[in-house]
Amino acid sequence: MVDKIGIETKVHMKVALPQWDGKVATVFDFARELVVYTIDENGSCEACCHPLNNSGLSCRLNLLFKEEVDVLICGAISRRMCRLLLQANIEIHSNVCGEVEAVLKAWQEGQLASFRFRCQRRRRGERCRRAQPTREC
DSSP states (O other), X not given: OBOTTSXXXXXXXXXXXXXXXXXXXXXXXXXSEEEEXXXXXXXXXXXXXXXXXXXXXXXXXXXXXXXXXXXEEOSBOOHHHHHHHHHTTOEEEOXXXXXXXXXXXXXXXTOTTSGGGBOOOOOTTOOOOOSOEESOO
16 A cells, blocks of 8 residues: 555554464464464454474564564563564564463454453562563563
8 A cells, every 4th residue: 555645554464473272372482383463454354374383483583574474472482582573673562371362352452461461470579561562672
C-alpha cells in the first residue's frame, strides 16, 4: 500500500509465538514450533506453523527475518537472542504464558500485561516481570 505522499507502508503485521501443545512455549530458544500470524488492517488473522526441530540460534533468527516478523510473544528468552531481535527492531513480549490463541487475542486487545498471561515460574526472591514490550535485555 502507498500512502498519500508516495511512501510504501505495511498493510499487515506479523506476530510470532513459539508453541508447545497449543500453549506458549516456556523458552523461545528451545521451542519446537513457531506459529506466525499475519494480521491484516481489519484484524483478521492467518496462521502458518513452522517446525523448529532443535534448530539453533541462527536458524531461528533467519526464520523470523525471512517471515518478516514484527512482534515476538514468548515465555523466557535468552539475553543473546533478545539483543539480536531488538537490534533487528523486532518487538518482544516475554514472560508470557497461556493458550496461544488467547494470548494473541489479548495482545490484539492490549491486555497482554494482564495477570492471567504473566509467567508465574520464577526463582525464590525474584520478581515477576510484566508482559510489556522489552526495550533492553
